[in-house]
Amino acid sequence: MTDKENIENDTQDIQPPKGYIMSDAEKKKRSQRNIAIALMVVGFVGLVYVVTLLRLGSSVIDRTL
Amino acid sequence: MSDSVMSDAVMQEPSLNGEGFKKSVANEALSLDPHNLELQQLAGPADYYALLKPRVMSLVIFTALIGMIVAPGALNPVLAAVSLLSIAVGAGASGALNMWWDADIDKVMARTINRPIPSGRIHPKEAAAFGSFLSVLSVTLLMLASNYVAAGLLAFTIFFYVVIYSMWLKRSTPQNIVIGGAAGALPPVVGWAAMTGSAPLEAWVLFTIIFLWTPPHFWALALYREGDYAKAKIPMMPVVAGERSTRRQIFAYAILVGLFGVAPFFMGMAGLFYALIAGILGIGFVYLSFQTLMAQNGDYKSAKKLFGFSILYLFLLFGTLGAENIAKAFL
Structure with a gap:
């Protein structure tokens, strides 16, 4: 097979992307959403941790090891 | 078409009452889906x-x-x-x-x-x-x-x-x-x-102030947004009972708000300073609602003023109550 034929075969294999393609603006918004969700989850975990410590008070260390 | 004329036209529709009204809302909702x-x-x-x-x-x-x-x-x-x-x-x-x-x-x-x-x-x-x-x-x-x-x-x-x-x-x-x-x-x-x-009587006094404040606050807004509510087929008071009746009810509720606003003082939850501020604010609220009552149908200047003042009223009333209690804790 010549080089030209090889290139033609290769380009035939490349399929156009399927499904919905996001624009740059949409990708940016999705990224912002992901960051917001991550911050909320971390914040919530932190809140529950702090609330638990404050509610239990000294009982946190007052336990059988 | 002005808001008032439009609402009058809507009010004449028999479908705006009872079951007919609910059905027309349901149909509208279906068409918008x-x-x-x-x-x-x-x-x-x-x-x-x-x-x-x-x-x-x-x-x-x-x-x-x-x-x-x-x-x-x-x-x-x-x-x-x-x-x-x-x-x-x-x-x-x-x-x-x-x-x-x-x-x-x-x-x-x-x-x-x-x-x-x-x-x-x-x-x-x-x-x-x-x-x-x-x-x-x-x-x-x-x-x-x-x-x-x-x-x-x-x-x-x-x-x-x-x-x-x-x-x-x-x-x-x-x-x-x-x-x-x-x-x-x-x-x-x-x-x-x-x-x-717990939720004792004193807490419910605060509840009652906001509860009585809500109708004049929202009806003042509904007076000049009446067309919007009529279009959406929401039976707000001005749409169903008309402007005159709404203005009368706003005035009646404003008197109740003015009187009840001073209640925390009599319940021992606040001092004289609060009573003074609550009294002045209450008079202002009643005065503006009286202006709204006396205004002609279609004149919404006083209703807009009342709506703005109602937000300020609640903010200052509760703010004074809170500030006085904080001050009491430090004195």
Whole structure:
């Protein structure tokens, strides 16, 4: 097979992307959403941790090891 | 067509009463079918924040905070802050659920058409899931940070706003915001309960002030937004009973607000300074509602003034109550 034929075969294999393609603006918004969700989850975990410590008070260390 | 003429025309429609009214609302909702809306663009974090009705949320935070300040109990400041955050998130959750349910009428009204659901940025089902998730989260967090009474009251507030007000009363009776106002009046009681684990009579005095304040506040707005409400087929008082009757009822409620605003002084919850401020503010509220009463139909200048003043009234009344209690703690 010549080089030209090889290139033609290769380009035939490349399929156009399927499904919905996001624009740059949409990708940016999705990224912002992901960051917001991550911050909320971390914040919530932190809140529950702090609330638990404050509610239990000294009982946190007052336990059988 | 002016708003008043339009509402008169709408009022003459027999379908605006009873079952006929409900059916016409249902048909309108079907033709709009918000649950089949195609999303126009991808939502960002700001759209989800808008779904929480931040302005309503700020009023809830403020009144709940005053309830917490006035309450006699003591709570660790961090736990108190987390409790207040939970109340705020609970209010936001009910706002999101309200926007999910009202997507069809929000699409019709100029005031609400740019909200995230009618403008096609958030799918109604997403808003419903978001609101439900935050409801459970806020009640659970409040239960962990304070107590079961406060958490139960917050859960009841969310239920009352979403199911009793949004789903039932809003589209079926002109008393919608009178009864539904209970949801907006509950935050100081929730705040009080978060601090003390109970909801005594004093907490319900704060509830009653906001409960009585709600009808003149919303009806003043409804007077000059009457056309919008008529278009969305919401039976607000001016749409169903007419402007004259609404203006009379605003005046009657304003007198009650003026009188009840001084009640914390007589209940021993506030001092003379509060009584003085509450008295002056009450006279102002009654005076502006009297101007609204005397204005001609179609003249909304005084109604707009009253609406603006009503927000200031609540802010100054509760602010004075809170400031006086803080000052008392340091003197």
